[in-house]
Amino acid sequence: MMRAPAALAVTAAVALLSAPPAKAQRAQDNAITAAGDAFGTVVGNQTIGLYSATNARGFNPAQAQNVRIQGLYFDQQTSSVDPYLFRGTDMRVGISAQGYTFPSPTGIADLTLRTPGDVAAASVVIDHGPLNGYSVEADTQYPAIGDALSVGLNFAAARNFDRDYALESARRAISLVARIQLDAHTELIPFYGYVRNFERSQTPIVFSDRVHPLPLFEEQHLPTQSWTSWGWNQGTGGLIANVVTGGPWSVRAGLFRSEQHEARNFNDLWLGLTDDGLAAHVMDVTPAHTATSYSGDLRATRAVSDDTHRRELTFDVRSRHATRNYGGDSITDLGPISVRDYARLPEPALVFTDQSRDVVQQTGVGVSYGEHWSNRAALSLGILWTHYERSLDTPNLPSSSESTGKVLPAVSFAVNALQAITLYGSYTRGLEDSPSAPADAVNRGEPPPATPTWQVDSGVRVAFRPDLQLLLGAFEVHKSYFSFDTDDRYTQVGDIGARGIESSVTWTGIEGLTMVAGGVWLKPEVERKIAEQGATGAIPVGPVPRTLDLNVDYAPVGWRGWGAAIQWQSLSSRVETGDDLYRIPPLNTLNVGVRYTFQAFNRGFSTRLDVNNVTNATGLLLTSDYVAAPQLRRNYTLTFAADL
Numbered sequence: 001m002m003r004a005p006a007a008l009a010v011t012a013a014v015a016l017l018s019a020p021p022a023k024a025q026r027a028q029d030n031a032i033t034a035a036g037d038a039f040g041t042v043v044g045n046q047t048i049g050l051y052s053a054t055n056a057r058g059f060n061p062a063q064a065q066n067v068r069i070q071g072l073y074f075d076q077q078t079s080s081v082d083p084y085l086f087r088g089t090d091m092r093v094g095i096s097a098q099g100y101t102f103p104s105p106t107g108i109a110d111l112t113l114r115t116p117g118d119v120a121a122a123s124v125v126i127d128h129g130p131l132n133g134y135s136v137e138a139d140t141q142y143p144a145i146g147d148a149l150s151v152g153l154n155f156a157a158a159r160n161f162d163r164d165y166a167l168e169s170a171r172r173a174i175s176l177v178a179r180i181q182l183d184a185h186t187e188l189i190p191f192y193g194y195v196r197n198f199e200r201s202q203t204p205i206v207f208s209d210r211v212h213p214l215p216l217f218e219e220q221h222l223p224t225q226s227w228t229s230w231g232w233n234q235g236t237g238g239l240i241a242n243v244v245t246g247g248p249w250s251v252r253a254g255l256f257r258s259e260q261h262e263a264r265n266f267n268d269l270w271l272g273l274t275d276d277g278l279a280a281h282v283m284d285v286t287p288a289h290t291a292t293s294y295s296g297d298l299r300a301t302r303a304v305s306d307d308t309h310r311r312e313l314t315f316d317v318r319s320r321h322a323t324r325n326y327g328g329d330s331i332t333d334l335g336p337i338s339v340r341d342y343a344r345l346p347e348p349a350l351v352f353t354d355q356s357r358d359v360v361q362q363t364g365v366g367v368s369y370g371e372h373w374s375n376r377a378a379l380s381l382g383i384l385w386t387h388y389e390r391s392l393d394t395p396n397l398p399s400s401s402e403s404t405g406k407v408l409p410a411v412s413f414a415v416n417a418l419q420a421i422t423l424y425g426s427y428t429r430g431l432e433d434s435p436s437a438p439a440d441a442v443n444r445g446e447p448p449p450a451t452p453t454w455q456v457d458s459g460v461r462v463a464f465r466p467d468l469q470l471l472l473g474a475f476e477v478h479k480s481y482f483s484f485d486t487d488d489r490y491t492q493v494g495d496i497g498a499r500g501i502e503s504s505v506t507w508t509g510i511e512g513l514t515m516v517a518g519g520v521w522l523k524p525e526v527e528r529k530i531a532e533q534g535a536t537g538a539i540p541v542g543p544v545p546r547t548l549d550l551n552v553d554y555a556p557v558g559w560r561g562w563g564a565a566i567q568w569q570s571l572s573s574r575v576e577t578g579d580d581l582y583r584i585p586p587l588n589t590l591n592v593g594v595r596y597t598f599q600a601f602n603r604g605f606s607t608r609l610d611v612n613n614v615t616n617a618t619g620l621l622l623t624s625d626y627v628a629a630p631q632l633r634r635n636y637t638l639t640f641a642a643d644l
Contacts, residue, residue: 291324301313434450444490
């Protein structure tokens with residue numbers, strides 16, 4: 001018998017087979033050809049670029065709450081972006097962030113909804129790989145009432161999708177996006193996405209001991225316990241309104257809800273892994289807990305323009321209210337363990353304690369003014385006043401609260417020095433969140449308070465020809481630095497700064513060829529105000545000093561539907577211990593893909609084979625909280641897509 005999600009997907013697709021053919025939906029998905037620069041683009045299940053929603057200029061935009069939904073402020077509480085509700089993500093840094101009325105330090109991850117169009121269409125995407133994972137996705141849209149109401153519905157199911165964290169996993173997802181055109185001036189976009197996830201046989205979470213180099217290991221070959229599991233459900237919903245008046249005023253508004261509900265989850269912790277492959281084995285079981293947030297953004301803009309000049313004045317009000325539960329874990333010491341130890345252990349007795357509760361209320365009011373002279377210059381000045389309140393209820397301790405108000409200025413400019421050369425620069429201040437305390441901290445799970453940040457950047461864009469563009473920029477970012485104090489409490493121990501140079505080159509000078517390449521050279525530095533456990537060096541663990549990224553896609557007309565792509569990424573060596581004495585070796589990975597797109601029954605189809613890590617390179621990635629993850633060995637992904 002066909003499983004329910006797959007049956008729904010096929011039913012939805014068959015129902016639209018009689019509809020007139022629509023423009024390509026998923027069979028033509030291609031992150032390389034869609035990218036405007038090398039700084040990060042996500043299209044469907046394809047990702048390219050130097051940056052992502054979790055990594056930009058050495059920091060994490062998602063953890064800093066620098067996520068936007070189609071440009072509007074959004075407080076994300078889910079552990080990841082819903083890939084079925086959003087069709088893509090663009091990273092906004094440098095010159096690409098200048099179009100934002102209120103930019104943020106450490107970059108912006110801008111999410112784009114799968115907004116339905118005015119014609120009936122359906123797409124089916126089936127993946128197999130990497131390893132033994134597979135997924136089925138049906139993406140449909142239907143104009144229910146002419147051009148007044150269109151509805152998009154997405155169904156998805158996946159198995160073994162979370163290969164780095166569990167031997168078995170399963171996912172079911174559904175999302176709905178509607179586009180309501182009330183009149184020629186008013187558009188409403190309501191949406192909701194729900195994802196249900198479950199895992200079994202959790203792979204260990206490996207922590208360095210912070211003072212010794214790590215041995216190489218393979219995540220899928222570490223011993224697991226069959227009774228460990230993870231379950232979490234996430235939901236993202238909201239309403240976007242776009243209103244254009246008959247005069248110079250327009251209004252954009254968004255109201256969003258983000259929630260994550262986690263079951264009783266097992267964290268199989270290997271603490272202090274040393275170069276001989278030994279670690280302390282601890283089972284951390286978290287009770288069920290939730291994280292929820294309401295956020296909203298209301299903007300009124302007055303724009304006046306003529307043929308060569310545009311003035312724009314924007315008033316903005318944004319807010320978020322987030323509630324998170326954490327703590328109360330059941331902790332069991334299982335003794336020492338080795339990467340070569342495959343002993344099966346009995347499930348320990350669980351003893352939970354009371355949970356803590358964290359509530360954040362933040363409101364910002366801002367005004368921005370910009371002027372743009374066509375092909376000459378642009379200038380933007382903005383100021384956002386934000387008020388932040390946080391209350392923390394911890395068992396057996398008095399309730400605590402804090403409140404702060406900050407004035408956050410932003411200024412940016414762009415000047416066309418020559419017809420093909422644009423100079424740009426910006427200065428931005430922010431009040432941003434930091435990562436929650438990791439599982440090996442005594443205050444595990446506790447969200448740190450928001451702290452001030454600032455960023456300055458400048459650079460040049462050179463358009464040598466319409467098919468060749470170069471971006472070269474420099475930046476400096478400063479944030480509060482959170483790590484472990486001498487009591488193993490995750491807290492603010494100082495400040496962290498990162499100076500760097502970033503570059504991007506795009507070229508389409510040969511028929512059928514697209515090249516997107518870039519590099520980041522980063523110099524992070526820590527200034528400690530209190531002692532950090534096991535750390536005396538000035539270079540923080542986590543950021544990569546040098547990243548190079550090359551993406552090439554080639555599909556000339558003469559190949560009659562065939563195409564090929566390569567993705568090469570090079571990571572320099574980076575520190576792996578708090579005293580800066582040991583470094584993880586450089587890591588170079590090469591991915592190669594071949595595809596065939598064709599028409600049948602007046603519909604579009606594509607088949608794609610990707611071979612990832614062709615050279616079978618080995619290496620480790622290390623996060624700022626000393627969690628180690630190995631590079632996945634050579635693997636394969638086969639994708640079939642049909643536009644019905």
